[in-house]
Amino acid sequence: MTLSRGDFDAFFQALHHGQKPFTWQRRLLDAVLDGGWPDAIVAPTGSGKTAAIDVHVFALAAAAATGRPLPPRRLAMIVGRRVLVDDQYRHALSIAARLADPGGSPILAEVADVLWQVQADRGSPAPGDSGFPLLVARLRGGLPPSRRWTDHPTAAAVLCATPEMWGSRLLFRGYGSSPRAWPREAGLLAVDTVALVDEAHLARQLVRTARRVGELAPVAERKWDGPPVLQVVETTATPDDTTDKRLGVEDDDLADSATLEARLRRPKPVTLAPSKEWATTLVPGKSGETRKPRGRVAEELARHTVGLLAASDGRTVGCFVNTVDRAVAVTAALQDRTITGRDVTVVMVCGQVRPIDIELLEQRYPGLLTPQGNPDVDVIVSTQSLEVGVDLDLAGMVTELASGSALAQRAGRVNRLGQRETGPIVVIVPDGTIRPGARSGPYGHDELAAALEWIQGRAHDTRGVAPWALRENPAPAAGPRRTLLQRPELGQVWHWARTSDDLAAEPELDLWLSDDLTPESAVGIAVRRDLPEDVNEAAELITFLPPRSHEVFAVPLRTARDALAGARTRAGEDGRQGALPAVLVRGDDIGPLDWTDTDTGSRPRLRPGDIVVLDATTPLFTGSGSGDHRTPPVLAPDGEVPRYSAEDVLEATADLGRDLRPGEVVHRIDLDQTPSLAQLLAPTEDDPDTDPLDEREIIRDWLDNHGEGKMAHAAAALLRHGGRTVDVIIQRDAEDVPVRAFVIDGRRAVADEYVRQEWTPNPNPVLLDHHQKAVADRVDVIARQVGLPDELTAALREAALHHDDGKADPRFQIRLGARGPQPWAKSQHLDTPEKVRHRRDRSGLPPYWRHEQRSVVDAWPAIPTDLDRDLVARLVGTTHGHGRSWFPHTSNDLLGPHDGPQAREAAEMLFDEGGWDELIERTQLRYGAWVCAYLEALLRAADGQISAEGK
Incomplete structure (x- = not known):
């Protein structure tokens, strides 16, 4: 078949169990194919805005199949709710999985085939390559960031992100990323990407900054003639007057679809429940002091929820609250109640819950977080995490008073599919006026007062908060939380682009990203059992086993600081x-x-995107109640409350009742608990250096005979069949006694750029010349596929031929453990830090010596005169994210004792006399900061792909 826009209905139906797209979704596809994405998508909750992902995928395939100019390859879905990020991520993953395995669907097979042609960068499959024609990534606080999307810049991709995680990457300062990754991410987000910002009226500064990036990215001496620069789309039910091209749901669309009409017009009547102690956080008391409300509101919320449940049709009802503290209290109150003689079954979902705990919830209650729901669950208790976009279909809802937009979004989870005649909603409100200074969770007095007036009006309308009724009387917009919005200029951009420099002051990105200059960005907390008390030894242990996304609690930055400071204080009070x-x-x-150290005690130094790993015995969390995962642990609220430890879940993915994905197999063996294995791994006087192959066989045989648990069996199977993609690491103490053994699925390692620089999964040596030729061939394919002009393609190819020249330095060859007359590009062993340090010390290289800095010196005289020499040299020097614009060494430390005058002359000019700094500035003037970063990202992607393939 030949793919065309007329096949969209069949594509959509294949993904959505026969459901056809709405008329407005077809119009969106037409707009993308004919002239590009609109400036704004205006659609109420429940109208299917998440289908923008489906439109993106099909539009890219249809354009490629029909020879049209391609729309942006990358779609960034940006929303300020972590649970919604996860929901959109799951939706995109489901599309990717269907395309990878069409299951007999001709239309899905055709789309997948075209998307493979669009990507066109695959050589030999890399170990662990999932083989998806659509790449999906998740970028949110509290989780290790996805990276695979940066390795395949030609691929169709969907990035699901929170505003601060996406915006910080766009501005060369990615939260949770290494500085070496900052330029790579910035370049790929500023070019060949479209960003959909959901609830854009709550993210005005982010939208302004992103649109300004789209304006500034092509500003340079030379016209940009490559893929399109960043496009920004607002998605909102309440647009302002600043957008030119809008598209959304119209009255005629409802007439065309009974389904859409039911979703948007079925009434959602509002009942108000006045309460004296309605606030969740702080309310003014006598003489101006503040006090925390008592727990009576939790009981009132539970009472109204059970009342609503009794009147429902047996479907799940929701209870929305404004803080995690209140969610914990309401969950406990509901667990003490009964309905028709049985206990109420309640589950709690909030943004702080670990992904593994959500998976365990969904395993216990299949369909829980889908429109189908689970008949065994009576109540879902949630914070604002489930307000936006999550595809729930609740029978009714009880909620605390929140901002008007939050109430409207929460109501959107009720009767979402429009299959019931009505969707009742109860709102806990004050029994009088709201006192100045009152707060409820993240909502302040002005927002709450405006919302109270609005919801009182909606309570008198029989339609309540039905989405179509809110077009006439929308929820009050949040008031501005800052006086002025900022517009970035080129001066700021050049400052941000100095990603390698130790700046006197790091940029304050909140000024450019946040509508609230006191935002609560997230950090992650993970727990591991038997973490050594010596923090340096603990850090080395975590170096072997960095946190996995499934085991991380996502916690607001301020909350994490307070909790960690409290835990440290309590440890001191206990004499520890x-x-x-x-x-x-x-x-x-x-x-x-x-x-x-501060006046109030020690405070941890944290920034958004950080992850902190603690010992699993640290009492920092709420209890898990019945132990059946219905109330997963979260960080315990502030104050005098019981605190418990949380379970180490690193290996819990083996208990999920599904096949383990590439990279998920990880098994730890404490050798002090297994003396028989420790003895087998101990060095002997006859053979002090145990061969790594022997270690693998010893552990495999031991696991076959003594391993217990699903992960141990999975590790044994991987050792039998996984080849060199399985890492076996033995951690030894100062006396060389083995203390721990790890079996790790190495398919995760080949996805790590910084491991690939010096390691290969290939059992044979990777020769330097062969590696550089392979990278040059691959970057040539990538550059032509994205549509770069010939002169830039040639520059990238030339840079690839020299990007690792510096590795030929004899000292670096010692560091790699190379043997033989021809220089190697990669080490054959993924060694422990002790072995790496030993080889580094033997090499004689100075600390922080970078092979790409040396590569610039060797490449400089070899660059052809018909190419832009500055650009080629820049691409060589920034191959791994260093050199922007600082390198650590002058010519004396960079060069070896046997280097000749030509190398010394180039090194002195570049790194002693300021030539490199001037080169970086010239190329940024010539091409622009983001375009330079984009070109660097293409070369780094080619290098990463070839290294992952073992070449």
């Missing part, structure tokens, strides 16, 4: 000051968590 081993993971940098 300093006995709080805490390891900080910041991108690829892992080390002890630093603390700052």
Whole structure:
């Protein structure tokens, strides 16, 4: 078949169990194919805005199949709710999975085939390559960031992100990423990407900054003639007057679809329940002091929820609250109640819950977070995490008073499919006026007062908060939380682009990204059993096993600081000051968590995107109640409350009742608990250096005979069949006694750019010349596929032929453990830090020596005169994210004792006399900061692909 826009209905139906797209979704496809994405999508909740992902995928395939100009390859779905990010991520993953395995569907097979042609960058499959023609990534606080999308810049991709995680990457300062990754991510987000910002009226500064990036990215001496620069789309039910091209739901669309009409017009009547102690956070008391309300509101919420449940048709009802503290209290209150003689079954879902705990919930209650629901669950208790976009279909809802937009979004989870005649809603409100200074969770007095007036009006309308009724009387918009919005200029951009420099002051990105200059960005907390008390030893252990996304609690930055400071104080009160081993993971940098002494005690030094790893015995969390995962642990609220430890879930993915995905197999063996294995791994006087192959066989045989549990069996199977993609690491103490053994699925490692620089899964040596030729061939394919002009393609190819020239330095060959007359590109062993340090010390290289800095020196005289020499040199020097614009060494330390005058002359000019800094500035003037970063990202992607393939 030949793919065309007329096949969209069949594509949509194949993905959505026969459901046809709405008329407005077809119009969106037409707009994307004919002239590009609109400036705004105006659609109420329940009208299917998430289908923008489906439109993106099909539009890219249809354009490629019919020879039209391609729309942007990458779609960024940006929304300020972590649970919604996860929901959109799951939707995109489901599309990717269907395309990878069409299951007999001709239309899905055709779309997948075209998307493979669009990507066109695959050589030999890399170990663990999932083989998806659509790449999906998730970028949100509290989780290790996805990286695979940066390795395939030609691929169709969907990025699901929170505003701060996406925006910080766009501005060369990705939260949770290493500085080496910052330019790569910035370039790919500023070029060949379209960003959909949901609830854009709550993210005005982000929209302004992103649109300004689209204006500034092509500003340079030379006209940009490559893929389109960043496009920004607002998605909102309440547009302003600043957008030119709008598209959305119209009255005629409802007439065309009874389904859409039912979703948007079925009434959702509102009942108000006045309460004296309605506020969740702080309310003014006598003489101006503040006090926390008592727990009576939790009981009132539980009472109204059970009343609503009794009147429902047996479907699940929801209870929305404004803070995690209140969610915990209401869940406990509901668990003490009964209905028709049985206990109420209640589950709690909020943004702080670990992904593994959500998966366990969904395993216990299939369909829980889908429109189908689960008949065994009576109540879902949630914070604002489930307000937006999550495809629930609740029978009714009880909610605390929140902002008007939050109430409208929460109501959108009720009777979402329009299959019931009505969807009742109960709102807990004050029994009088709201006192100045009152707060309820994240909502302040002005928002709450406006929302109260509005919801009182909706309570008198029989339609209540039905989405179509809110077109006439929309929820009050949030008031501006800052006086002025900022517009970035080129001066700021050049400052941000200095990603390698130790700046006097790091940029304050909130000024450019946030509508609220006191935002609550997230950090992650993970727990591991038997974490060494010596924090340096603990950091080394985490270096072997960095946190996995499924085991991380996503916690607001301020909450995490307070909780960690409290845990450290309590450790001191117990006579264990300093006995709080805490390891900080910041991108690829892992080390002890630093603390700052203040007047109120020690405070941890954290920034958004960080992950802190603690020992699993640390009492920091709520209890898990019945132990059946219905009330998963979260960070315990502030105050005098019971605190419990949380379970180490690193290996819990084996208990999910599904096949383990590439990279998920990880098994730890404590050798002090297994003396027989420790003895087999101990060095002997006859053979002090145990061969790595022998270690693998020893552990495999031991697991076959003594391993217990699903993960141990999975590790044994991987050792039998996984080849060199399985890492076996033995951690030894100062006396070389083995203390721990790890079996790790190495398919995760080949997805790590910084491991691939010096390691290969190929059992044979990878020769330097062969590697550089393979990278040059691959970057040529990538550049032509994205439509770069010939002169830029030639520059990228030339840079690829020289990007690792510096590895030929004899000292670096010693560091790689190379043997033989021809220089190697990669080491054959993924070694422990001790072995790496030993080879590094033997090499004689100075600390922080970078092979790409040396590569610039060797490449400089070889660059053809018909190419832009500055650009080629820049691409060589920034191959791994260094050199923007600083390198650590002058010519004396960079060069070896046997280097000749030509190398010394080039090194002195570039790195002693300021030539490199001037080169970086010239290329940014010539091409623009983001275009330079984009070109660097293409070369780094080619290098990463070839390395992952073992070439």
